[in-house]
Amino acid sequence: MNFREYRIGSRMFGAAFAISMSITLLFPSFDLAASVVSEVGLDKQLTSGWDSGWQLSDPLLNGLNKPLKVLLRKDPKSGAPMEPVYAYVYPAGTTLPNGVNHTANLGHGVEELSVKEGRIKEARKEDGVVFLIKKSDKLLNFEDKPLAYMENATATKGWTPSEVLKQAADSDILHAGSGKTMFVREGCWWCHTLLPEQTQDWQVFGAPPMLGDFNGESPTAFGSDRKGPDLLHVGSRNASREWMMLHFFNPRLVQPHSIMPRFDYLWGEVDADGKKIDFKKWRSEYDEYREGKITTPPDVPMYAKDSEIRNLIDFVINLK
Amino acid sequence: MILKYLFGKNEAIPVGSAAIFFGFSSIMWFVIGTGLGSFNAAKLAFPDFVTGTEMFAFGHMRQVHVLAVIFGWISMAFAMAMMYITPILGNTRLWSEKLGLWNCMMWNISLLLGLSLLWMGVTSGREYSDFPWPLDLAVAAFITIPLAVNVWMTIIKRRTQGIYTTNWFFAAATFMLIIVFLVGNLPEYFHLTGLTEAYMTWWFAHNVLGLWITPVAAAIAYYVIPKVTGNPLYSHRIGHLHFWSIVVFYSTPAAHHLMSAPLPEWLKSFASVEGVLILVPAIAFVSNILLTMQGKWNMFVENLEVRFTVVGVLLAIPLNMQGGFQQTRSINWYIHGTGWMVAHAHLALLGFSTFLEAAAVYLGLQTLMKRKLYSLTLGNLHFWLLLIGFSTYWISMTIAGLIQGAGKIYEVPYIDVVIAEHPYMIARWLGGTMVFSSTLIWLYNMWMTAREGTVIPAGRMPHELAYER
Numbered sequence: 001m002n003f004r005e006y007r008i009g010s011r012m013f014g015a016a017f018a019i020s021m022s023i024t025l026l027f028p029s030f031d032l033a034a035s036v037v038s039e040v041g042l043d044k045q046l047t048s049g050w051d052s053g054w055q056l057s058d059p060l061l062n063g064l065n066k067p068l069k070v071l072l073r074k075d076p077k078s079g080a081p082m083e084p085v086y087a088y089v090y091p092a093g094t095t096l097p098n099g100v101n102h103t104a105n106l107g108h109g110v111e112e113l114s115v116k117e118g119r120i121k122e123a124r125k126e127d128g129v130v131f132l133i134k135k136s137d138k139l140l141n142f143e144d145k146p147l148a149y150m151e152n153a154t155a156t157k158g159w160t161p162s163e164v165l166k167q168a169a170d171s172d173i174l175h176a177g178s179g180k181t182m183f184v185r186e187g188c189w190w191c192h193t194l195l196p197e198q199t200q201d202w203q204v205f206g207a208p209p210m211l212g213d214f215n216g217e218s219p220t221a222f223g224s225d226r227k228g229p230d231l232l233h234v235g236s237r238n239a240s241r242e243w244m245m246l247h248f249f250n251p252r253l254v255q256p257h258s259i260m261p262r263f264d265y266l267w268g269e270v271d272a273d274g275k276k277i278d279f280k281k282w283r284s285e286y287d288e289y290r291e292g293k294i295t296t297p298p299d300v301p302m303y304a305k306d307s308e309i310r311n312l313i314d315f316v317i318n319l320k
Numbered sequence: 321m322i323l324k325y326l327f328g329k330n331e332a333i334p335v336g337s338a339a340i341f342f343g344f345s346s347i348m349w350f351v352i353g354t355g356l357g358s359f360n361a362a363k364l365a366f367p368d369f370v371t372g373t374e375m376f377a378f379g380h381m382r383q384v385h386v387l388a389v390i391f392g393w394i395s396m397a398f399a400m401a402m403m404y405i406t407p408i409l410g411n412t413r414l415w416s417e418k419l420g421l422w423n424c425m426m427w428n429i430s431l432l433l434g435l436s437l438l439w440m441g442v443t444s445g446r447e448y449s450d451f452p453w454p455l456d457l458a459v460a461a462f463i464t465i466p467l468a469v470n471v472w473m474t475i476i477k478r479r480t481q482g483i484y485t486t487n488w489f490f491a492a493a494t495f496m497l498i499i500v501f502l503v504g505n506l507p508e509y510f511h512l513t514g515l516t517e518a519y520m521t522w523w524f525a526h527n528v529l530g531l532w533i534t535p536v537a538a539a540i541a542y543y544v545i546p547k548v549t550g551n552p553l554y555s556h557r558i559g560h561l562h563f564w565s566i567v568v569f570y571s572t573p574a575a576h577h578l579m580s581a582p583l584p585e586w587l588k589s590f591a592s593v594e595g596v597l598i599l600v601p602a603i604a605f606v607s608n609i610l611l612t613m614q615g616k617w618n619m620f621v622e623n624l625e626v627r628f629t630v631v632g633v634l635l636a637i638p639l640n641m642q643g644g645f646q647q648t649r650s651i652n653w654y655i656h657g658t659g660w661m662v663a664h665a666h667l668a669l670l671g672f673s674t675f676l677e678a679a680a681v682y683l684g685l686q687t688l689m690k691r692k693l694y695s696l697t698l699g700n701l702h703f704w705l706l707l708i709g710f711s712t713y714w715i716s717m718t719i720a721g722l723i724q725g726a727g728k729i730y731e732v733p734y735i736d737v738v739i740a741e742h743p744y745m746i747a748r749w750l751g752g753t754m755v756f757s758s759t760l761i762w763l764y765n766m767w768m769t770a771r772e773g774t775v776i777p778a779g780r781m782p783h784e785l786a787y788e789r
Contacts, residue, residue, distance in 0.1 A: 032584070210582055257738055
């Protein structure tokens with residue numbers, strides 16, 4: 001590097017590269033860090049937990065270290081009927097959502113309410129926590145509606161995870177957090193976006209997401225490339241578990257032109273009654289049906305309660 | 321033999337060993353990457369082709385195809401090019417053949433490990449930066465940093481006064497890749513979430529293309545055309561304009577990949593304008609190389625390396641015309657998230673850059689092994705299968721993308737889009753399979769070159785000898 005030109009060149013290169021990095025990294029990070037989490041964002045964060053991609057607590061992406069979303073119809077303490085409300089149950093040992101440890105992530109207003117009113121700083125991973133989404137008239141969001149914030153119901157109401165789970169029927173417990181892991185692992189997002197576009201997607205796929213809808217979610221997995229419909233609001237269009245079950249087992253059962261892969265392997269070894277699923281037999285019978293030798297396709301086995309497909313269906317149904 | 325080299329004295333290793341190992345590794349990864357691509361395309365055309373197994377599900381294989389091609393084929397071919405072009409342009413030896421061989425071995429091992437885990441579904445869930453962070457660190461430590469050190473040291477230890485344009489690009493791109501790789505994966509090390517994570521994902525994806533693949537591929541053309549035709553580069557000044565405008569204009573438009581996400585509007589507008597300015601380096605590059613060809617256009621027909629290079633450069637024209645304008649708001653709303661983008665990505669990686677890398681590997685392996693290419697016929701077959709296969713793919717996916725875009729803006733039921741796209745999915749699979757077969761032919765041809773190619777006399781260059789088969 002003896003030439004003066006190279007010294008000048010190296011410095012020019014450093015300056016050019018540093019300026020472009022500041023504009024593309026530093027300045028946007030100020031703007032994004034200032035965003036205030038919306039109610040949708042709180043729901044997504046509390047539903048999917050700390051992370052849905054690779055993490056030390058779930059190295060093979062089996063859906064571990066995840067909360068449960070529970071529709072509570074009865075008071076967990078007294079057992080008396082109450083106005084149904086969603087509770088986000090973090091059993092003992094489950095990593096708490098991002099906004100609890102990094103409250104600044106919730107954004108101005110929500111942070112203060114969640115800490116002061118919602119007492120989220122008192123949440124303890126070792127004991128397990130039940131979260132609720134509350135709204136406060138003290139502060140309004142940009143639409144002049146009450147601002148939503150996180151509440152640690154274990155601290156404010158004394159609800160423990162085991163009490164809440166005891167009161168809820170299995171059909172009211174959504175394994176949507178583990179389902180998000182399935183969504184990431186199985187690569188659903190290579191073909192299905194979770195991002196209706198701001199231009200022309202409103203009628204079919206629904207409203208596009210807003211600025212605060214992503215705080216604390218990781219990975220967002222909203223995809224870049226569509227080979228199938230957008231799924232952000234799919235649960236509002238079709239909430240039938242039966243349809244989802246048929247469609248995941250073999251999409252051609254309900255949509256003959258679908259190019260979606262079969263996800264029958266997510267059923268695991270056994271069905272809901274604990275009987276071994278004979279996939280080979282099912283496929284050969286299905287082939288006979290397709291060739292017109294028999295008139296009805298074979299029955300799709302009911303999935304077991306703890307199967308991976310249950311998690312995934314819960315996640316998809318929960319996309320309202 | 322390989323063990324003797326890995327643990328032996330650096331001086332005892334024959335010149336060019338690292339480049340030869342990188343060259344053959346890159347072709348092997350090209351075979352694997354395009355094979356996976358062809359398999360994936362078959363699944364999109366015929367969804368019941370190999371079904372019911374987790375390992376052969378589309379969602380498990382798509383990212384393996386992408387990363388095998390980027391970090392296996394393209395980047396290893398780049399490493400190959402750097403390990404023989406950088407010393408030649410500095411009139412010296414590679415700084416450390418031993419480091420180069422270790423780099424090659426660890427590169428293959430970490431990539432094999434990373435892709436196997438990815439195939440099992442162990443992913444960070446971020447497009448293009450799919451590896452979980454421990455693997456990202458392995459990639460930085462074993463792939464990008466040793467490569468950069470070898471390139472920089474070779475340039476510093478050069479025995480020429482000036483630094484030729486190609487080496488400017490090599491030195492800067494290896495540096496920028498390290499920065500891009502380490503910074504782009506920050507969300508994983510520090511668990512950054514939400515839109516920050518989404519934006520950083522595309523910041524990485526944009527810059528790994530713009531600051532690594534595009535400049536290094538162009539740098540190869542800056543070497544191959546003057547070297548083989550014997551013409552001096554048309555203009556070093558235009559070369560410098562190309563270099564500086566890549567650094568300034570290509571490093572800034574990352575946000576244009578997220579035009580429909582709720583990012584700050586100033587950022588999207590800024591990115592969009594900067595994105596159009598990509599035409600500055602593009603025009604500088606294409607005109608400089610094509611003008612260098614003056615008086616030697618016969619070699620475009622007669623010489624395989626020149627033909628590969630010039631086709632790569634010509635494909636940069638539609639690539640940058642698309643790239644510059646498709647990200648503006650007025651066009652992006654129509655084609656965002658459609659097959660058009662898939663076609664564009666393949667135009668960049670399988671069209672523009674693959675043709676340039678293939679030229680570098682052809683020329684480098686013949687030069688270093690001192691063997692003339694075994695068969696021009698097989699070389700021609702490789703070229704035409706690759707070109708026709710790629711074109712079939714590109715045209716069919718572009719049409720499919722336009723259909724999908726129309727379906728999107730008129731909001732037709734999505735299944736009708738799937739039905740309308742079906743013939744193009746079959747065409748895409750045929751095109752991809754042609755590309756895959758061409759890579760097999762190439763591997764055979766290079767293997768036979770190593771074994772049976774005519775020995776090139778000392779002091780001669782491969783293109784000075786006539787093809788024999």
